[in-house]
Amino acid sequence: MATSKVLAGAQVVLPTGTLTNGRVIVEGTRISGSAPADAETIDLTGHWLVPGFVDIHNHGGGGASFTSGTVEDVLKGIHTHRLHGTTTVVASTVTGEMDFLAQRAGLLSELAEQGDLAGIHFEGPFISPCRKGAHSEDLLRHPDPADVRKLMDAARGHARMFTLATELPGGIDSVRLLAEHGVIAAIGHTDATYEQTVEAIDAGATVATHLFNAMPGLGHRVPGPIAALLEDERITVELINDGTHLHPASFELAFHHAGAARVALITDAMDAAGFGDGRYMLGPLEVEVKDSVARLVEGGSIAGSTLTQDRAFKRSVTVDGLSVEDTVRAISANPAKLLGQYDKVGSLEPGKDADVVVLDAAFDVKGVIRKGEWVVDPF
DSSP, X not given: OOOOEEEXXXXXXXXXXXXXXXEEEEETTEEESSOOTTOEEEEOTTOEEEEOEEEEEEOEETXXXXXXXXXXXXXXXXXXXXXXTEEEEEEEOOSXXXXXXXHHHHHHHHHHHTTSXXXXXEEOSSSOGGGOSSSOGGGOOXXXXXHHHHHHHHTTTOEEEEEEOTTSTTHHHHHHHHHHTTOEEEEOSOOOOHHHHHHHHXXXXXXXXXXTTTSOOOOSSSOHHHHHHHHOTTOEEEEEOSSSSSOHHHHHHHHHHHOGGGEEEEOOBXXXXXXXXXXXXXXXXXXXXXXXXXXXXXXXXXXXXXXXHHHHHHHHHHTSOOOHHHHHIIIIIHHHHHTTOTTTSSSOOTTSBOOEEEEOTTSOEEEEEETXXXXXXXX
């Protein structure tokens, strides 16, 4: 059972700013506003305390797949990411046959009901063949609202997001359907024009799936979807900050233009995250991971990432020069708000789940607490 403990002496990042020589009180599974007399005090002087990371776009890790693995495989992947500070994770699928995706939704929804997952993100099959990336073109289909509804029903209330090429037939109607049911409609793997993207946003789309990747580039006469997604205050943009998916200048442009309140750092991780180089399967497609970069064996398209959120955090601060506070917003608070779970996770406030990441002065993970229990003990 979790015990009461006071994490003391660290720099504590709160929604209102950073508290020097602050403390976080953990009582049972939650953060408390006061410490019982018998609470254990843990000296974390010289460290940072930040809320557990929230990843809304993740396909697996630790050699295990969320897209095709067993329950044990999915739990292994979840645990791998917890070791790197991600205490809340949404499992992302990849394009497959509709019946198979419905079956996966059933398996993943069981883990969501147990509290191991924060929900399901369907990435494909409702995407553009022009921007398919690491998805099987033979299995792509238009976003017919009836098909979207089938997967929503299979997820038993745990569908959190669908990535759609909203310019395809049925796209706008599917966006409206998702919005009506409180499910995120994300624009991605799209060949949409600027005008078509604006139409989708007006219909209720609220997220840009891995901005810049799998969509037309930003043009000065034909601005395409990127300009529409960056300029609209209703859109949160996903960014994969691994140094491979985005040039640092593109990352800076997006973060500067959208602002810290409209960025969600994601991993888009696949099986090799936290595991190593080698050959893997992403859905029906074979992937080779070399020097930590995942690419399809056939065609060479980037196939997800091997990123973990601790590396994204460290890179954002030490390479891109973001403030720790802005990075926390992008990696914890904003995605928690998108999921409608900010009342439970995403910040270090009394009453919320005791999900805490301990970082050293170099922003490396030294400890992880999830719901009051050490996943990584710093001592």
